[in-house]
Every structure is written in structure tokens, then in C-alpha cells.
Amino acid sequence: MECFLEIKELCKSFVSNGRYITVLDKISFNLHENDFLCVLGPSGCGKSTLLRCIAGYEKINSGKIILEGNELTKPGTDRMMVFQDFNQLFPWLTVEKNIDYPLKINYPKLSKIQRKELTSYYLELVNLDNFKDFYPHQLSGGMKQRVVIVRALSLHPKLLLMDEPFGSLDALTRYKLQKELLKIYEHTGVTIIFVTHNIDEAIILSSKIVVLSQHPAKIIDIITNDIEQPRLPGTPQYGELWNRLNLLMGLDKSIEESAALTREEVI
Numbered sequence: 001m002e003c004f005l006e007i008k009e010l011c012k013s014f015v016s017n018g019r020y021i022t023v024l025d026k027i028s029f030n031l032h033e034n035d036f037l038c039v040l041g042p043s044g045c046g047k048s049t050l051l052r053c054i055a056g057y058e059k060i061n062s063g064k065i066i067l068e069g070n071e072l073t074k075p076g077t078d079r080m081m082v083f084q085d086f087n088q089l090f091p092w093l094t095v096e097k098n099i100d101y102p103l104k105i106n107y108p109k110l111s112k113i114q115r116k117e118l119t120s121y122y123l124e125l126v127n128l129d130n131f132k133d134f135y136p137h138q139l140s141g142g143m144k145q146r147v148v149i150v151r152a153l154s155l156h157p158k159l160l161l162m163d164e165p166f167g168s169l170d171a172l173t174r175y176k177l178q179k180e181l182l183k184i185y186e187h188t189g190v191t192i193i194f195v196t197h198n199i200d201e202a203i204i205l206s207s208k209i210v211v212l213s214q215h216p217a218k219i220i221d222i223i224t225n226d227i228e229q230p231r232l233p234g235t236p237q238y239g240e241l242w243n244r245l246n247l248l249m250g251l252d253k254s255i256e257e258s259a260a261l262t263r264e265e266v267i
């Protein structure tokens with residue numbers, strides 16, 4: 001059976017001070033439609049670079065990225081990216097217009113009423129219908145990220161690419177947004193690649209986890225995560241996966257030693 005997304009022996013180097021620095025070294029993995037992949041690895045290992053290659057923002061040195069049988073070489077609205085920073089919305093447009101504008105550009109055949117219906121649907125999905133007339137500066141960081149996520153989804157991408165989107169949020173807001181993202185994922189069936197360096201985030205969200213090593217990034221493991229939702233840190237399956245990922249990431253704390261840290265990160 002043909003895979004939805006195939007990454008084949010992807011290599012990416014940058015030239016730095018006149019030398020080639022290999023960042024991604026023969027990265028290969030496959031995704032099925034509706035997978036929720038978390039790419040987990042230490043800071044600086046090449047997670048954003050991998051996502052940028054899949055988005056088509058970076059030219060790869062060798063290898064192939066194949067989406068539904070077609071090799072990807074440039075950006076397209078079939079892949080929408082959500083970044084960590086809170087300034088991805090057009091500051092001069094209201095929340096509603098922020099979603100409407102890309103729809104108008106990309107789907108010129110949609111009527112104004114159809115666009116309004118779509119915008120309402122997506123704003124209701126993230127409980128922001130009451131904020132449609134607000135401007136971005138009137139929203140919290142978490143609210144902005146929710147608008148960015150549904151704006152991306154309104155264009156019906158085949159892949160939603162997320163680069164540590166909740167990394168700058170406080171622990172409580174991050175936890176709420178993780179829950180909200182799972183709801184969105186369930187409702188829309190979109191295939192997601194979500195980059196994080198946070199083990200708990202990867203366990204809570206993913207259906208599959210790719211673990212990357214440092215300098216240059218190679219795949220150290222590909223793990224299927226079928227723990228039943230809601231995934232709670234106190235359960236044996238959670239602890240087992242946490243310890244396995246912790247070991248793979250080269251962190252040496254046991255789950256007991258890190259209990260306080262885990263609680264702080266998950267609450």
C-alpha cells in the first residue's frame with residue numbers, strides 16, 4: 001500500500017564558516033493519513049530544519065519527500081506551518097478577517113457567505129466565536145495560537161506542521177491547548193507533524209514518535225504510541241514510555257526522580 005508521506009534518506013547540510021555542517025543524516029520514516037507524529041529531540045538537533053524541509057522552505061541535499069505519491073520540492077498550501085511565536089496573525093485584521101483573508105485568496109470561488117460559514121465553524125471549534133471582532137493584540141498568546149491553528153486548517157492542508165507551537169506558553173495554558181489540539185485532530189482527521197523537545201508533550205499528543213539524536217540528527221527510534229486517551233502521568237503505560245524516551249534522549253533521571261518536574265510540565 002502506498003504511504004501517505006514518505007521521507008527517504010533525507011540529508012540536509014548548511015554551509016557555516018566555509019564548512020559543510022550536516023544537520024540531518026539519512027532521515028527516513030513513513031506516515032499514514034491521520035497519523036499524529038511527534039518529532040522529539042534535544043534543542044538544536046535539527047527538528048525545525050526537518051519541518052522546514054517538509055514544508056519546502058529548505059532545499060534538501062539528497063533524499064526524497066513524497067506526499068501522496070508526489071515528490072515535494074517547494075512550499076504549497078497542502079502543508080501549513082504553525083510556529084512558536086505569537087505574531088503569526090495579521091495585526092491589522094480582526095480574528096474573523098484573519099481566517100477569511102487566506103480563504104478568499106486561495107479559494108476565490110467560495111462566496112462571502114460560504115467563507116463566513118467556514119470561519120464560524122472553525123472559530124466555534126476552538127471556542128473563539130465570541131472573539132471574532134477582536135484584533136490580535138487583544139488576545140492572549142494561547143488564543144492567538146488557536147486562531148493560527150484553525151486558520152491553517154481552514155485551507156484544508158494535507159499536513160499540519162507544528163514547530164513547538166506551545167513552547168512559549170505557561171504550563172497550564174499549554175496543557176489546555178494540548179487538549180484542544182487533540183479535539184481538533186479528532187474532528188478534522190488532519191495528519192499532523194508536531195515538533196517538541198518535551199517528552200510529556202510527545203506522550204500526550206502523538207500516535208507515533210520519531211526520536212532524533214544530536215549532531216547530526218539521525219533517527220534513534222520510531223515508536224507507536226497507542227496509550228488510551230486521556231494519557232495520565234500516573235499510569236504504568238505512561239511511566240514506561242516516559243522512561244523509554246528519557247533513556248533514548250540520554251537523560252538519566254528515573255521517573256520517580258523527575259516526578260516533580262513532570263508534574264510541573266503537565267499541570
Ligand SMILES: Nc1ncnc2c1ncn2[C@@H]1O[C@H](COP(=O)(O)OP(=O)(O)O)[C@@H](O)[C@H]1O
Binds near residue numbers: 042046047049050
Ligand atoms: N540557515 C541555517 N544556516 C546554518 N545553520 C543552520 C541554519 N538553520 C539551522 N542551522 C543549524 O542547524 C542545527 C539545527 O537547528 P534547528 O533545526 O533549529 O534545531 P532544533 O529545532 O532541533 O532546535 C543548529 O546547529 C543550527 O545552528
Ligand SMILES: [Mg+2]
Binds near residue numbers: 163
Ligand atoms: Mg526548533
